Amino acid sequence: MEVIPSQVCQVCGVEGAHGNHFGAVSCRACAAFFRIPDFQYNRDGLASLVSSNRTPAIPTTFESFVGRPEMILFWDSEKPTFKTLIDVKFLVEEATKIFNQPSQSVYKSDSCLQRLSIGIKESRNEFESINKITQEVVSETWQYYFLTVARWLMHFDEFQKLGEDIKLKILESAWHIWATLDRHSATATYRRNNPEAPKTQIISRRGVLVDLKTAHFDSTWLSDYPSWQISYFLRQSSGDHFDIIGALIELQPTDMEMTFMLAQLSFEYAGKRCQGEIQKVTEHFQNVLANDLHKYYVEELKMVKYFDRLAKLMKINNAIQKNLWEHRPRMEVAKMFNIIKIEFSHPEMFKDSGFN
Known part of the structure; x- marks a missing residue:
């Protein structure tokens, strides 16, 4: 049986990432956080849902937190354009x-x-x-x-x-x-x-x-x-x-x-x-x-x-x-x-x- 190495969450650093969510390889907790309408910076409560011996690291920048540049995150592709x-x-x-x-x-x-x-x-x-x-x-x-x-x-x-x-x-x-x-x-x-x-x-x-x-x-x-x-x-x-x-x-x-x-x-x-x-x-x-x-x-x-x-x-x-x-x-x-x-x-x- 082939052993697939576990990936590390690009947001909190926890091993055992679930997959690619919104452009970032993330665990289930962080993936769920992306869908929360009430934005908050400290995600320790969510990170604790995943059992790990590693202390979660809080990202220091907004870009590292969401896994993509701020410009792309807030670009409204549905905004009507007139040319x-x-x-x-x-x-x-x-x-x-x-x-x-x-x-x-x-x-x-x-x-x-x-x-x-x-x-x-x-x-x-x-x-x-x-x-x-x-x-x-x-x-x-x-x-x-x-x-x-x-x-x-x-x-x-x-x-x-x-x-x-x-x-x-x-x-x-x-x-x-x-x-x-x-x-x-x-x-x-x-x-x-x-x-x-x-x-x-x-x-x-x-x-x-x-x-x-x-x-x-x-x-x-x-x-x-x-x-x-x-x-x-x-x-x-x-x-x-x-x-x-x-x-x-x-x-x-x-x-x-x-x-x-x-x-x-x-x-x-x-x-x-x-x-x-x-x-x-x-x-x-x-x-x-x-x-x-x-x-x-x-x-x-x-x-x-x-x-x-x-x-x-x-x-x-x-x-x-x-x-x-x-x-x-x-x-x-x-x-x-x-x-x-x-x-x-x-x-x-x-x-x-x-x-x-």
Whole structure:
């Protein structure tokens, strides 16, 4: 006969636990106590119901007493929640129109990377400074980047050959991670041109300057909790372990290098997320652009030994992806406890964006 060792009650320490009750391995006495409506801290009377030579230990903290964190114990899963639906169907329709427009070749070039670089040569010397980040500001940023990336992708001949469904899936997957690198790049350029500017100033999108120290974030549309409490759950713009903006300032990528970084980051992320046919397509895209980058280094820059520089550029991309993956558990917690009170008509479009 197999001898099953007796367990110890996680609440009072008595041997001979009855089983798992309310998330804690406990004896019958403590399990019964969990159901008593009149809460009391001292449970000696109940503990004495179990014969033991061991003196029961009174827990010193509430968490050790109940066997679970206080936050989870008092979370009311039945509490009614009201979420705001954000309809972004019009953005998908606008992107579809962009995909259906006849392609316009600005100039002839054998390099796909060269043609893609046309789409990022938008520069502004003047910046609009905003002091309050509202739902309207955030929505305008979403719209700006979603449609900007759609137009940018259409400079890539290989992308134009795809079916509409695959085009949309790649766009819906990659637009926000493209936006992350673009914001970092724009902020790096701004700080390089304005060395005295405080590091709290960032470019939220091309032409829009925000000082994170002084700007007020109106989060009432996003959550019932104050902005300082929900900031932990929103994906941050910088990596926690690597100074992305500092690395960009030091390396000063050329337009061709930045184009490759944007494409590699977007296509690798979209491929990992979508898998299957789309991953095969995006891997092909990366190979095509990698060959073009090699020619650019060797033929135009006369840089035969470029591996070290390319490794530093890819370290930036890897840091952005790492920051994105590490953020996922935070957003899952925010969803579980209804911290974020918005939902989207196209939820896949905002996965890993910091809002869904």
